[in-house]
Amino acid sequence: MDEIKWGIIGCGDVTEVKSGQAFNKAPHSKLVAVMRRDAEKAADYARRHNVPKWYSDADELINDPEVNAIYVATPPDSHADYAIRAMQAGKPVYVEKPMALNAAECEAMNQASRETGIPLFVAYYRRALPYFLKVKELVDQQTIGEIRCVNVQLYWQPLPGETGENPQPGWRVFPEISGGGRFHDLASHQFDFLEYLLGPIKNASGISQNQAGLYKADDMVVATFAFESGAVGTGNWCFTVNPEQRMEQTQLVGSKGKITFSFFENFRLLVETESGPVDYSIPFPEHVQQPLIELIVSDLRGEGKSPSTGETGARSSRILDWITT
Template sequence: MDQIKWGIIGCGNVTEIKSGPAFAKVPNSSLVAVMRRDGALAKDYAERHGVPKWYDDADALINDPEVNAVYIATPPDAHESLAIRAMQAGKPVYIEKPMARNAAECDRINAESKRTGVPVFVAYYRRALDYFLKVKELVDKKAIGDVRFVDICLQWQPYEEEIGPDARPRWRVKPEISGGGHFHDLASHQFDFLEFVFGPIRHASGIARNQAGLYEADDIVVANFEFESGILGKGSWCFTVDKDQREDQTQIIGSNGRITFSFFEKFDIHLETSEGIEVFHVPYPQHVQQPLISLIVQELRGEGRSPSDGDTGARANLIMDRITQRQ
């Protein structure tokens, strides 16, 4: 492939800034078509972003001869079907995370990729962001010595639409659509990045419960995990605390210090050793998926390699299935 001409299926909020505009800003890449079930919204998106074509039917976009790569940005319940249809049409797919609702769906996507020879990529863009590459660099150069332990803490207050007499929780906390709750949405990023840094997680177990009763999905999860390297880890996720208890902190504990960073909310990385504390401030780019999209385009052109593909993307689902005792 020389010029990568993308079509987006599901042009919702995630595509407005995080991803959509990046397709036209990466060299040898363009966004030529978008699709949304509501045709008026698809047309509006196309007009606002300067996209030549819009559709209200996914198969019409997939079969558009001008589209040669497809970005699937729908909720996870549609990922498997859409990815397989696009691959059967010979078009590489870039899938929003999590890759699907569960590991079994991911496996079927990857099986179709191997059968057709059409590549799959997953939007675990932290593998290409400077902020997270800095964390990996500090680990790789043993700035804290040998890594012993990883500790994740993520606790957020409920979203406004999840509480009150007129509560209308979004699809992310409807397991039949998302595969789980906020844990599946957010922890997928965390486990993918940790495997990028430390290698495969060998064992993972946990407890997932719904305590507050605001929606069907679990709202609190605790987990233990072990990497093949012998590094251990634990994590806790709670999505029903008071806003003053909101916290997003991960610590990597080493033999000679620790690294503290945030997965979602802050741009500072703290390196603490016997020599003191060093702070690295590394802001995100305007379009956070652009660095990864650039690497995907390079791979499709035969010029490089994406750090996130179907095989790596499926791992996060497998780990979460084990923690929530679904596998």
């Protein structure tokens, strides 16, 4: 492909800053069409972002001859359907995370990719962000020696709308739409990057339960997991703490030191070895998906390789299944 001409299925909040504008800022890339079932909202998005075409029907966008690649940015319950339809139409697909509701749907998507020969990518953009590439560089250089264990902690308060007399939680806590609760939404990023960092996780198990009763999905998850490298990990995710208890950090403990970093909360990266602490601050770019989108465009043009594919993206969903089922 000379120029990658993107169409977006599902132009909701995630596309406003994180991804949508990046398709026009990446070299050899252009956003030419968007689709949303609400025609008025689709037209509004196209107008605000100077997108030439908009649709309220996904098939019309998929079959638009000017669109030669598709970004699926809907909730996870429709990822598999839209992605498979797009690949069967010969259009490469970039799909939001989690990749699908479960590992079985992910496998169906990858099977479609293999059968059609059409590439499939997943929006695990931390694999391309400078902050996380610095963590990988430090680990690859064995700055803290061999990695012995990983500790993931995420304690967040309920989101607005999840409490009150008439709570109306967002789609992320409806398992039939998201695949689970907020754990599925956030831990999918964490496990994907941990595998990119340390290699495959060979097994994982956990306890997931609903403690606060704000919605049907789990709000508390505890997990253990083991890497093929020999490193082991533990994780605690709780989504019903007071704001004062909010905390999010991941620690990598090695034979010669420790790295503490954040997946979501800040840009600080602390390295502690016998030489003393070293503190890095590496902010995210304006459009956090742009570095990965640029690599995907390069891949589609035959000039490079994307670090995030359907095959790598499916692994994170498999780990989530291991822990919560």
